[in-house]
Amino acid sequence: MFSITPIQRIWMMSIAAFGAIISSTFPLSIIFSQQDIAAAFSVTRDEISWMVTLYNLGQLFGLPITFLLSKIFGRRRTMLIAGIGFLISSLIISFSSIFSIVLFFRFWHGFYAGMLPVIMFIILFSTHPPGQIRTRGLSFFAFSTAIGLGMSAWLGSLFLVPDNWKFLFIIPAIFIGFYIILADFLFVEDSIDLNEVINFDWVGYTLVSLGLGFILIALSEGERYFWSETWWIPAFIIIGLTFSFLSFLHLLNTNNPLFKLSLFYKPFSWVLIYQIIFRFGTLFAIWLIPFFLTKVLDYRIEQLALVLWPLIPGTLIGVLIALCFSTYIDQRIMMSSALLIIACCSLYCVQADSTWSYENFTIVMFASGIGIGTYSLATLHMVLHGLIPIEGPTCGMGYNYARIMGLSGGLGILSHFINEREKFHSAILTPNIQNNESVTAEVINKIQATLSPSFNDLSVLSNISTFKVATVVREQSYILAINDGFLFCALLLIITAALVWFCPQCKSQS
Structure with a gap:
């Protein structure tokens, strides 16, 4: 071979x-x-x-x-x-x-x-x-x-x-x-072996694919359709869980299952969970920061390129670091350190506001890339810990399933979290501004002073000013909500960095 x-x-x-x-x-x-x-x-x-x-x-x-x-x-x-x-x-x-x-x-x-x-x-x-x-x-x-x-x-x-x-x-x-x-x-x-068509676990493939597929659709589309307020979102989750349970029963009772369940008694199952949570760290860099810049600063894809490029050298350096130390250092140290690096970057972004630009995220992206690169290689070593050749396909499928479900589910959860926090902050800020007449009057007067050379109608000025105040409140609510998202990702990654130590000690083979 x-x-x-x-x-x-x-x-x-x-x-x-x-x-x-x-x-x-x-x-x-x-x-x-x-x-x-x-x-x-x-x-x-x-x-x-x-x-x-x-x-x-x-x-x-x-x-x-x-x-x-x-x-x-x-x-x-x-x-x-x-x-x-x-x-x-x-x-x-x-x-x-x-x-x-x-x-x-x-x-x-x-x-x-x-x-x-x-x-x-x-x-x-x-x-x-x-x-x-x-x-x-x-x-x-x-x-x-x-x-x-x-x-x-x-x-x-x-x-x-x-x-x-x-x-x-x-x-x-x-x-x-x-x-x-x-x-x-x-x-x-290579030679052709059509017997593999017969040997393939088509029932397991169908049940697993349908189970994960229904759940993925619900996670991806749930926030846009208000979750339980739309009947088919919870229905898809229930159907997906049902198919997943049936697939588990099938895998237990078939001679040639799609998944070798023996692998799940090894660190592999823990690493899959960590792999899903790690995707929140990935989403912090590739979705949450761009979301902040597009929502608050109206960035387009051309400007987002300036934000994301430091991930490339950072990822390369992270992989090289993991490669150099993989035979000497326990992979749990590598994984935990990588998660903490990304968590620190996310914590730093909690202070982001409308005065920030892409330059403020350059070091954050670079450091996040180091964490992503380091974790990506270290987790592969952990996934392969104790693996036997017959479990290879299960390892490959499980690892990639975790990647897809982690990104899709993480995006749905983060979107829902930010939207709910935006509603919360908006509900807090709006009454405060309305109750504080001096602040509201000051803001409106500044807006009217800016617009008055162009407008003579006082009623129009008042309407525009009120609309501007509402826009400021909405923008500030989103900023606070996204900052909460940064904090949420950081806390999740910190907890996962601690949970990594439940895995056994592992070093790459020299």
């Missing part, structure tokens, strides 16, 4: 990493560009959100199929299937003028995109023997799957020309074309 030269190993991992970077970068660019896409189709914010939800749903369904296809057709053909599927769905979306068609193919876009990082995972374990070689491969995997966080806004702004969202699908389609060509020329043809 490992009888390849170092140059071949580097080439294989580089090609696989190229696909993983594409799949992790451009979806975030599309999230940052939702406003432009919604305007192009004349749809609402609630409708455009389904582009993200269906993409994540597609990833959930595509993950297990990657392992099946690699067993049936081999690595090369699986790469071609994923690449061609991603290419076709990207082009159909970019040239479609019907939003329902875009949504349909957005699911398949996510389906094939979800296969790309898993293919890298498969290639890593089939070409890198245990020891220092695999540790270097894991470092490359960690960096490749995390670097897209910093590149996303920059690439999005680069290809949103001029306000043409289609390029956000055309450009990755072109890039994935090179991926297909390189995979076709450089990978050896």
Whole structure:
């Protein structure tokens, strides 16, 4: 399995990493560009959100199929299937003028995109023997799957020309074309084994995918539909939990289950929980800070690129730190330290206000990148602790399931938390301003003094002034709510940094 030269190993991992970077970068660019896409189709914010939800749903369904296809057709053909599927769905979306068609193919876009990082995972374990070689491969995997966080806004702004969202699908389609060509020329043809179709746990796949899928939709769309106030949100959660329970019973009683449950008796299960919570640290950097800048300072994707780019060098340094010390230091120290770094960055942002700009977040983003890079590699070592070869697919699926559910669920929870805190702060601030007549009068007088050269009608001036005061209250409420979000993320990461020590001692193999 490992009888390849170092140059071949580097080439294989580089090609696989190229696909993983594409799949992790451009979806975030599309999230940052939702406003432009919604305007192009004349749809609402609630409708455009389904582009993200269906993409994540597609990833959930595509993950297990990657392992099946690699067993049936081999690595090369699986790469071609994923690449061609991603290419076709990207082009159909970019040239479609019907939003329902875009949504349909957005699911398949996510389906094939979800296969790309898993293919890298498969290639890593089939070409890198245990020891220092695999540790270097894991470092490359960690960096490749995390670097897209910093590149996303920059690439999005680069290809949103001029306000043409289609390029956000055309450009990755072109890039994935090179991926297909390189995979076709450089990978050896593996044998085909159609017996794997029969051996695959289709019942388990269906139950697990439906269970997680219903829950993911509820978490992603719950805040926009007021959770329990819309009947289908709690219904989806109940249905998802039911399918999840049925899948658990099935996995216990089948001879060839989709998941090897023996792995969940190891540190793997704890690390999955930490992996989900860690996504709040990721969301702090890639969503909460951009949300603050867009909501308070009206930043667009071009300006967000200036905020996010420090994540790239920070992530690289974090991965290198974890690589250098992985054989000497307990991974619990690495994981805990990384979480505390991100928590400190989040705590620092609690003081953010309307006077801040992207410069105030530069060091924060850089330090967060170090934490994200360090944790990404350290957690991989912990995930692999005590792993036996037969548990490899379970490890790959579980790790990526946690990534997707953590990001989707974390985003839903953070959105709900901030909206509720905004209502709370607005309810507190509005009566205080109304009761403090001197403050209100002072604000209104300043506004009227600014506007009076342009307006002579006092009633119009009064209405505009009152509206301006309400706008100031709303803006301040959002600032306080987002600051609460920073604090929430920090506390969650600090608690997780302590819980990490429930895992056993672990160092990478030298």
